[in-house]
Amino acid sequence: MLVLDTDGLAATDRYEALRTVAAREGGVSTVEESQPPDRMHKRLEIWHFGPLTLFDTYGTGARFARPLRTARRELMDNVSVMTQAEGFGTAAFGCDGFQRRLAGRGVGLAPHMVAAHEYGWSGIGRSVAFSVELALLDLPVDTVRAAVPRLQHSPVEAILLLQVRELRRHADRLSDDPSAEPLAAATLQLTRALIVSVAGRDRLRRAVRQETLFTRVLVYVRAHLREPDLTPQRIARAHGISVRTLYRLCEQEGVSLEKWIIQRRLEGARAELASPDRAHRTVDSIARSWGFVQPAHFARRFRQAFGSTPSQWRRLARAGSAS
Structure with a gap:
């Protein structure tokens, strides 16, 4: 505001x-x-x-x-x-x-x-x-x-x-969205983790590190969504945990890591396909910029998620903005 x-x-x-x-x-x-x-x-x-x-x-x-x-x-x-x-x-x-x-x-x-x-x-x-x-x-x-x-x-x-x-x-x-409260809670968790990581006692530091692990994982993933090599192995290594621990953590939170990553990438690509500022870029180049290295895989996933091909969605978005 x-x-x-x-x-x-x-x-x-x-x-x-x-x-x-x-x-x-x-x-x-x-x-x-x-x-x-x-x-x-x-x-x-x-x-x-x-x-x-x-x-x-x-x-x-x-x-x-x-x-x-x-x-x-x-x-x-x-x-x-x-x-x-x-x-x-x-x-x-x-x-x-x-x-x-x-x-x-x-x-x-x-x-x-x-x-x-x-x-x-x-x-x-x-x-x-x-x-x-x-x-x-x-x-x-x-x-x-x-x-x-x-x-x-x-x-x-x-x-x-x-x-x-x-x-x-x-x-x-x-x-103004219902997600505002959870976003605030995640930000407070990270602030708490930041403070105790440099000033907290060992026991408190370990406890907060564990409490905020899932939030830190999601923030890390969002920051690297566009990178094709964003694998579970890389995510786990960045947080000093095993891949097995990473999967168990996501399961406890009710999140399928791979599906979550793909959905966020699809949403990002969908927004760029509709953007007039990205009209000069091809569908394949936008897909690659969101971590999809195979155009056919991107098109199939996009249709499954949104009910149209990427090209169809782009035409509809352009027609809507022109009317």
């Missing part, structure tokens, strides 16, 4: 509008813009996935800060996770005396109740972040605080980053 676009405001009102929205939505008390009002631009969108609030902030360089002493009472018990979108430069993140440069591959963690934090970038930047109550992570605040400077050493950081980007990519469609 769009909550601010300064392009629609008079130049004299832009900074105050940004400051007001940042304070209301994120408890930010300090906003510094790199450009004068007539050249600044900010676009802020917000979605709610159950208890999780997702933020997308895009525009000219800025610095946002939340000193501990000025925190809003209702946001004091929250934890924020911040990321910098790929292709939009590097951001500066600071929390509890720790400083880190965030490009497209890192995350910043800010526990509001015990630490001030700041975030900003130069040039044109884009931040995708989320906020949630600490109580939902079911972790001691000292553990969360201890994790802040160690996240770059966790293998879970990259997995959580993938999850955040998937949430943003489909936010308009999924935030």
Whole structure:
């Protein structure tokens, strides 16, 4: 949901509008813009996935800060996770005396109740972040605080980053969908796993690793769906488990791994076949880009899933968009 676009405001009102929205939505008390009002631009969108609030902030360089002493009472018990979108430069993140440069591959963690934090970038930047109550992570605040400077050493950081980007990519469609709650739960699981992987005691770390294993597997699979060599052996090896354990895990969750992968690939190919932006590509090239190396196999699976051939579906989609 769009909550601010300064392009629609008079130049004299832009900074105050940004400051007001940042304070209301994120408890930010300090906003510094790199450009004068007539050249600044900010676009802020917000979605709610159950208890999780997702933020997308895009525009000219800025610095946002939340000193501990000025925190809003209702946001004091929250934890924020911040990321910098790929292709939009590097951001500066600071929390509890720790400083880190965030490009497209890192995350910043800010526990509001015990630490001030700041975030900003130069040039044109884009931040995708989320906020949630600490109580939902079911972790001691000292553990969360201890994790802040160690996240770059966790293998879970990259997995959580993938999850955040998937949430943003489909936010308009999924935030009002029944799947919003499970998506929030999966994101919280990954956040919990990220924190304890670098700051939890051994027993807690092992327990959370096991609790979040299936979620981590699915995020990994989604990230590598397009790769033809995405085999059960590769998935199991990436998570330090045997193929037998992987199959048992999926069976416990009521998921057939191979069928799940094929269905997600078919859905991705179906969307691209209908997209005007992919009209220049052949059916076979789109199939290959989604991991189907044999055109005949793709066509058969596509017809079984959707009741038409890929070419028929593409013609119907084009006719529908033209009418």
